[in-house]
Amino acid sequence: MEDILRPIYQERASQSNTLGVLMVEKKQLSADLTDSFDVILLIIVKEAEQPLFIKHYTFKEKKAAMHVIDETLLKEWILLGSNRKIFEWLFHSQILFDRNDYLFNLKKELREFPFYGRKVKMGVEFAKLIRRFVNGKAMFESGHYLDAYNHVVHSLHHLARLAVIESGLHPELTVWNQVKQIEPEIYKLYEELVKSEETLEKRLELLFLASEFMIHSRTSIGAAHVLEVLEEREYWSINEMLNNKELVPYSVDLSVLLEYLIDKQLLDVVEVNTKGQGIFHRYYKVREKLS
Incomplete structure (x- = not known):
């Protein structure tokens, strides 16, 4: 397989911009993980005009896809989990070309999952969790059960x-196979939601109560990264947060997360005068811990 595909990737491997080339075969993964292609060539480059460039090929009654990804997009996928397949591809791939051990070190880092990387990913997942929970509760209270x-x-x-x-x-x-082993209580909640014979209204009512406790118990770890960043200055505007490189991954979920943290008395609102009478700028600061 590699010999047949070598002419496709060899020219790109010779370019100084190319960091590495990986090959993923369908026989190593299920068909849905390779988009039904027999082989995926994953080429990671330092920078590119298009963050993602894809080409399809046919050979010997088989199909191949070449994905050229710039490093910034790859790191975004890894951090945000916005392309779940990338982890399977990186873990189950064969390295065909590796400049200065870039891919070797990347795979090693993914296996070891450094604590800082975990903390940011937990923060992002927690923010998404809060937004979905808050929106779901609002829909429930409005009678929009579906x-x-x-x-x-x-x-x-x-x-x-x-x-x-x-x-x-x-x-x-x-993920549900993983969580069934790691935290069966969450798996049981999911089962009760989809399998219970109770009415949908009753199922949702019970689930909101149980979820609220589980979310509350994870607030300290879920909000740790955001609170650490916000402690770096006295107070912040929402625009300053959205343009801070540490907080960019939270994007559209940030406002809902802030309101949740205010409700949990982890953040305070600071009002600053504007030119208009009776209207104030709204800033946010981390609540000081009582000694």
């Missing part, structure tokens, strides 16, 4: 991923 159900399923998925990351593992595509 929409509430959709949000709750997603919130449980984020809670499951958070538990897996907390245990020091990367969440896989089959």
Whole structure:
């Protein structure tokens, strides 16, 4: 297989911009993880005009796909978990070319999952969890039970991923198999939601109560990264946060997370005068701990 595909990747491997080339074969993974292709060539480059460039090939009645990914996008996928397949590809791939051990070190880092990386990923998952939970509860209280159900399923998925990351593992595509071993209580909540014979309203009502406790118990670890960043200055505007490189990964979930942390008395609101009478700028600061 490698010999047949060598002409496709060899030219790119010779370019100084290329950091590494990986090959993933369908026989190593299920068909859905390779988008039904027999082989995936993953080429990581330092920078590119297009963050992601894909080409498809046919050979000997087989299909191949070449994905050229710039390093910034790859790191975003790894941090945010926005492309779950990338972990499977990196873990189950064969290295065809590796400049200065870039891929060797990347795979090593993924296996070891350094604590800082875990803390940021936990923060991002926690923010997504809070947004889904808050939106689901609002839908439930408005009587939109099917929409509430959709949000709750997603919130449980984020809670499951958070538990897996907390245990020091990367969440896989089959995250419920992982969480069944790691934290069966969360798996049981999910089962009760989808399998219970109670009415949908009753199922949601019970689940909101149980989830609230589980979310509350994870607030300290889920919010640790955000609070550490916010402690770096006296107070912040929302715009300053959104443009801070440490907080960029939280993006659209940040405002909902801030309101949750205010509710939990971990953040305080600071009002600063504007030119308009009776209207204030709204800033945020970490609440001082009582000694």
